[in-house]
Structures are given as C-alpha cells and as structure tokens.
Amino acid sequence: xxxxxxPSPDCIGARFQLVQDRIRAACERSGRNPEHVQLIAVxxxxxxxxxxxxxxxxxxxxxxxxxxELTQKQANLLQISPSQAAxxxxxxxxxxxxxxxxxxxxxxxxxxxxxxxxxxxQIEKEAAKQESTMNILLEVNIAEEPSKWGFSAxxxxxAAEAVSHMSHLRLRGLMTSAPLTQDPxxxxxxxxxxxxxxxxxxxxxxxxxxxxxxxxxxxxxxxDFEVAxxxxxxMVRVGSSIFGERTYAPDRGHDPSV
Ligand SMILES: *Cc1c(COP(=O)(O)O)cnc(C)c1O
Numbered sequence: 236x237x238x239x240x241x242p243s244p245d246c247i248g249a250r251f252q253l254v255q256d257r258i259r260a261a262c263e264r265s266g267r268n269p270e271h272v273q274l275i276a277v278x279x280x281x282x283x284x285x286x287x288x289x290x291x292x293x294x295x296x297x298x299x300x301x302x303x304e305l306t307q308k309q310a311n312l313l314q315i316s317p318s319q320a321a322x323x324x325x326x327x328x329x330x331x332x333x334x335x336x337x338x339x340x341x342x343x344x345x346x347x348x349x350x351x352x353x354x355x356x357q358i359e360k361e362a363a364k365q366e367s368t369m370n371i372l373l374e375v376n377i378a379e380e381p382s383k384w385g386f387s388a389x390x391x392x393x394a395a396e397a398v399s400h401m402s403h404l405r406l407r408g409l410m411t412s413a414p415l416t417q418d419p420x421x422x423x424x425x426x427x428x429x430x431x432x433x434x435x436x437x438x439x440x441x442x443x444x445x446x447x448x449x450x451x452x453x454x455x456x457x458x459d460f461e462v463a464x465x466x467x468x469x470m471v472r473v474g475s476s477i478f479g480e481r482t483y484a485p486d487r488g489h490d491p492s493v
Contacts, residue, residue, distance in 0.1 A: 243476070247285055248292035250477050251276065254460075255293070258471065261464040271447050272464055275326050277456075277474030279304060280481045283311050289477060290319055296344075298472050300329025306338050328410075328453075328472055330384050333357040345370040347410040347453050347472075350384040352397045355404060362403035369403065372410040372453055375432065377425045380414060388432055395441040405443050408451030408469070409433045419459035426454050426466035445469070 244250055255274065262269040277298040278286050286297060286308060299305035305325055312320040324344040331339075331348055336357045339346060349355050349371045362369045373394055376385030386394050391409070398406050411429050413422035433450040436442045442450045447469075455463025457476035464471065475481060 243479075247288040247478060250479075251289050251292040251294055254473055254476050257461055258464060261461040265465040267464065271449065271469055273470045275328070275453075275470055275472045276477050277328065277472050278308070278478060279329070279474065281478045283308050283315070285478050286312070287316070287319060290323060294477075295323050296326060297323060298326045298328040298347075298474075300327075302327070302331065302335040302338060306342060309342060326470075326472075337361045340365045340367050340369060343369075345372065345407065345451075347372045347470075348374050348384070349398075350374045350386065352394050355394070355398050355401060359401035359403050367403065368405055370405045370407050371398070372408050372451060373398070373406065374410045374412075375429060377411045377429050377432075378414050383412065385411065388428065391432060392436070392439075392441075395436050399441055406436075406441065407445050408442055408453065409436070410451075410453035412456065413454065413459055413463075416458065419462040422459045423462050423466060426459075426463045426468065429454055430467040 244253065258272055258274060259269050262272060273296060275296045275298040276289050276294040279300045305327065309325065327339055327343045327346045328348055331354060333354055340361050346358065346369060358369050358371065373391055374385040375388060375391055376383045377388065379387060395406060398404055409429055409432060413425045416422055430452055433442060433452055437450045445451050449469060451470060452468050453470040453472065455468045455471040457473050460471040460473055
C-alpha cells in the first residue's frame with residue numbers, strides 16, 4: 236500500500252532513495268543506529284530489470300514470495316550479469332511448501348516464513364543432505380488473524396525449542412506481517428508484542444544473535460515500516476514503495492493458487 240503522505244517519484248532508484256531516507260529518519264526519531272536496520276527490497280511479480288534498477292540505486296537484499304520466481308530471477312541474473320548476481324542476497328519471505336524447500340538451500344540468505352515445525356524439519360533435512368546450514372525466522376501471526384499463516388504467540392516457544400534441536404538450522408529471530416491498515420499506528424502494539432516475544436526467546440537462549448548481537452525482527456512493509464522501526468525492526472520488507480503497485484495484492488494470507 237502506498238503511503239500517500241509521500242508523493243511517489245516515478246523511477247525505482249528515486250523511490251529506493253526515498254525509502255532509505257524515511258528509514259534513516261525513523262531511526263533518528265527513535266535513537267536507533269540505521270546500520271541495524273536492513274532494507275529488503277521485495278521484488279515479487281516485478282521483472283529482473285526492476286531488480287537491476289534497484290541494485291543500481293544501492294539495493295543489495297531482495298525478497299521474494301515464490302520459490303520458482305526467486306530461483307528463476309537468480310538464474311537469469313547469473314547469465315546477464317554475474318557481477319551483480321554475486322553482489323546481492325536473497326530472502327524467502329512467502330509461505331513455503333515443503334516440497335519446494337530443496338532449491339532454497341544455498342540459494343537464500345534466510346527463510347523468514349517458517350510457519351510450522353514440520354516445515355522447519357524439512358529445511359533441516361535438506362540442509363543436512365547438502366551439508367549446509369540455513370538461517371531461519373519463525374513467522375508469528377501476531378494479530379491472530381484467521382486468514383494468516385504463522386505461529387500463535389503462545390506456540391512460538393515450543394516451536395523454537397523444537398528448532399533448537401535441529402543442528403542445521405540457525406534460528407535468528409521472528410517475522411510478522413501486521414494487518415493491512417490505513418493507519419500504521421494501529422500496528423504499533425503488534426510490533427511491540429513481537430519485539431517482546433523475540434526478547435523472551437533470546438533470553439532463554441533459543442534465538443542465536445545475528446551479526447550485530449541482536450535477534451532479527453523482520454517486520455514492517457510499505458504501509459507501516461517506520462512504526463516497525465520505532466518498535467525495533469531490524470529488517471523491513473518493502474515492495475510497492477520501491478517498485479510501484481503490483482497487479483495483485485501482497486500475499487497476506489492463504490492463497491489458494493499456491
Ligand atoms: C509482498 C510482501 C511484502 C511487501 O509488501 P509491500 O506492502 O508491497 O511493501 C512484505 N512481506 C511479505 C511477506 C510480502 O508478501
């Protein structure tokens with residue numbers, strides 16, 4: 236959802252810069268170090284040329300929802316521009332079916348959307364086969380929306396406990412997609428709750444710290460990333476504010492076609 240307080244320039248590079256400016260401003264307001272907030276440019280449904288344009292503007296992390304789209308873009312970019320391909324990382328952020336896990340091992344820096352223990356077990360199995368490890372986040376349905384994937388806040392402790400026994404997984408933190416809203420302030424309590432949940436897991440030793448020593452909090456999208464940053468987000472996943480509107484709605488829940 237475009238935030239209409241901010242007029243949107245019509246090229247990807249300018250929009251990417253604008254999002255970065257807004258991230259820096261949100262960090263300043265909340266006394267946070269901008270280096271602790273990673274911008275993931277969500278390129279789903281957009282062509283590879285859009286990914287390359289964002290790269291030119293400085294984007295290095297890209298998020299995709301569908302395994303096939305992600306691996307196709309990676310393969311195509313490797314053909315067109317190996318140097319760009321080597322200079323970016325990919326994040327899987329959409330609902331993931333167990334039979335699609337294999338091709339993600341070694342291909343993505345992190346899987347944000349681990350929403351069942353059986354999916355975690357599948358990632359463990361495939362990572363072990365390929366003698367690799369995978370960084371994962373547990374997805375939490377923090378507002379308990381019936382249409383959404385993710386653990387309930389109550390179930391996330393036992394899930395994290397189960398994952399801690401899977402030696403090829405590295406649980407780095409939590410991810411959520413807050414409700415669609417016109418007023419991002421209404422999502423502030425959800426972001427705060429996810430932060431508290433991550434702190435509680437971290438204190439129990441169930442989340443391994445990332446590079447900066449903190450748990451990862453992947454929260455905040457085009458409509459609400461500034462509020463998410465004020466509440467501690469360390470990764471924001473921004474699509475339409477960078478790449479423009481998509482022809483179909485963001486994947487915010489059960490999509491019968493996948
Ligand atoms: C599509 C999507 C985003 C980006 O949404 P925008 O509102 O376009 O910024 C972020 N996270 C997930 C899980 C998504 O599916």
